[in-house]
Amino acid sequence: MTDIARLETPKGWPSILLPPAGKGAARGTGTGTGDAARGAGGDASDLDAAMKAGAWEGLRRAIRDLGPTGTIAAIGSSGLRGRGGAGFPAADKWRAAASAPGPRVVVANGYGADPSSRTDQLLLETNPYAVLEGLAIVALAIGAEEAIVAVRATAGSTIRILEAAIAAAWDAGFAGTDALGSGHFLDLRLQTVQGAYLLGEETILLKALEGKRGQPQQRPPHPATNGLRGRPTVVHNVQTLAAIPWIVVNGPAAFATTGVPEAPGTILVEVRGAERSGVAEVPLGTSLREIAGLGGKSGGRALKAVLVGGPSGGILPPELLDTPYTFDALRAAGAHVGSGSVIVADERACIVDLARVLTRFCADEACGKTIPCRIGTRRLSEIGDRLATGTSRAGDLDLMADLASDIVGSALCDHERLATLPLMSGMRYFRTELDEHLERSSCPAGVCHPIAMAASATH
Ligand SMILES: Cc1cc2nc3c(=O)[nH]c(=O)nc-3n(C[C@H](O)[C@H](O)[C@H](O)COP(=O)(O)O)c2cc1C
Ligand code: SF4
Structure with missing residues (x-):
């Protein structure tokens, strides 16, 4: 179990830290803790508990109600954008991969390059089935037979939880020769990689997954058409994947009611440098002021700047604290969502x-x-x-x-x-x-x- 501190955030939106409750169940019960779903201190890889809370219902509905084309259309109309930093529309990648000749692959980027952000680790250790289910839904939608979760070889606790969750998913028939009766073969597996900061970049990650030296690949062609071993490959951050089951179960319109129109849904941020450090889940569009404030007042000292986006982030002044936390607004301000890291610097900083x-x-x-x-x-x-x-x-x-x-x-x-x-x-x-x-x-x-x-x- 992770010991990453969680900062309290307002309730009332669909949480990626909780399994997707089905229609009729209380929506957006998210306390940002995930413990409600499986009991405090519970085992995140407990499949029965996760299923009681709604896990794998999205895959069932994607197979039964939507089919590949309907699933891609639903994700497209939800407006889901990649949480890996750049905010690229998720469905655009899926369409490119689905129309390229197979076999195809989908990869969950759980590398977590930035040492100042443990958002992805927290998600994987709190709600692993949301990521695995998201992977399976993408695989079904684009016709991929390989679904890989990539994490650091040193991420011991994450690896243990994922290994148990993946084994349980195979046993329950969510992966394998006829995944959930879809007639579709799905090889769902964990692969560990190890390297430096740059390994989180998708083309470098794919090289590492091939067992080659981690160096980037010229684009175009993009991984969606020419990725792992030359196969069309959709790479998504684990947070992007975790949002997918909820969208399939509750519908794109419901998803779009959280966040802002150009960036719907929630995102994880890690706040540091304040009184309390930890990870919080917030609706996209939340102001930097509110996010920085989640950590408290930094010993009563005046705030001087907020570093947003990790080591290659932007240093923003207090006058920009009302900037909404979205891909576009942060980019325009000279920062970026990046790793989700928000570091509060007080008046003592140079x-x-x-x-x-x-x-x-x-x-x-x-x-x-x-x-x-x-x-x-x-x-x-x-x-x-x-x-x-x-x-x-x-x-x-x-x-x-x-x-x-x-x-x-x-x-x-x-x-x-x-x-x-x-x-x-x-x-x-x-x-x-x-x-x-x-x-x-x-x-x-x-x-x-x-x-x-x-x-x-x-x-
Ligand atoms: C230097 C660098 C490091 C990156 N590190 C990560 C990372 O640790 N995790 C991640 O998901 N994306 C990382 N990315 C972004 C990925 O290249 C890629 O855009 C992302 O995984 C796609 O997922 P999305 O569609 O869900 O955004 C990094 C990008 C760069 C340029
Ligand atoms: S040298 Fe080129 S490929 Fe390497 S990190 Fe810089 S921009 Fe990326």
Whole structure:
């Protein structure tokens, strides 16, 4: 059982942390805990308990009532967007895969690349059947015979729960030669992979699943038409998959009543840096203010910034706290949903220090296959280091903006663009603080200590 803390969130929406209650059952009983469904401290892989709460009803209805075309249409009209970060419409991938020649594959991305976000781990350990059922529904809809859950080889507790849940699903006939009487063969299995941050990126993950070196693949063709071992492959984040059974059972219109029209449903966020750290499930469109507030007030200190999206996230100022947590609004603000990580920085934080640590992480993690990313992120990281150590050169900020615009656009994966976000959002919203570092070698927050040394040595 996971010991990840859960932050209380308002009730009243369809929760992916709970098995999908059927029509007539109380909808949106979600406390965000999942314990209601299986008894506090219960076993998440207990199939009987999960089925009593509605698990696998979605697959049954997809087979009995909707069929492949109807299922794809239902997901399309629900407006479900991928929770893996970019918010790509789920049904578009399904259509592309379904119309490409088979055999086909569906993969649950449970890698959880960002160490500051355990949202996907919590879901897999709390409601594994929602993810497995979502996988089975996608497989049925696109005609895939292989359904793989990919997780880190080191995720011991998650692996134990998934192994038990997958074995129970096979025994109960939800996978196998004639999955739930659909006449469809489904090989549902767990595969572990191990690597660095980049392995969560879908083309790199697919290479790792093939047992090859984790390097990205040129797109197009996209995995939906040319993925695992060249087969049409739908890769979804585990949260995307977990929403699918609920949509099939309760209908796309009911799903669209939660969240906002351009981003319906709920999403998991992990709030850190406040009084309480932990994972919460919130309707998409919830304001950053409300999300950051879930963690409490950070010892009564004033909030200075919110880092949204993980190591390659954007650093947003308090004036943007009313930004709705959606794929498009965050992107427009210079951040992204990314891993679901929301880190609250109080008045003691230095934006330069924060941005340069993140940029260095992104540069270190870049796989190096795309030269502008490999060299560009390194140069950006050096500019961040110069700002923090009082060794900046005149024009460094212009150079930073130039580099960021040069880097973006020639990449094999989105890491190149995302890696520029910490410094660029820092420059966009905290320019005065960057100027202080650049022009006066001074750190207003008193964090960049080497600056004081550099300043006293050189001035
Ligand atoms: C650097 C990088 C790391 C990523 N890490 C993850 C990850 O850990 N988990 C995940 O689901 N998606 C991750 N993604 C996004 C995946 O590439 C892919 O878009 C996603 O799994 C698709 O699922 P969705 O359709 O449900 O959004 C990452 C992307 C990038 C660029
Ligand atoms: S953009 Fe960066 S991380 Fe992505 S493939 Fe190119 S070098 Fe690797």
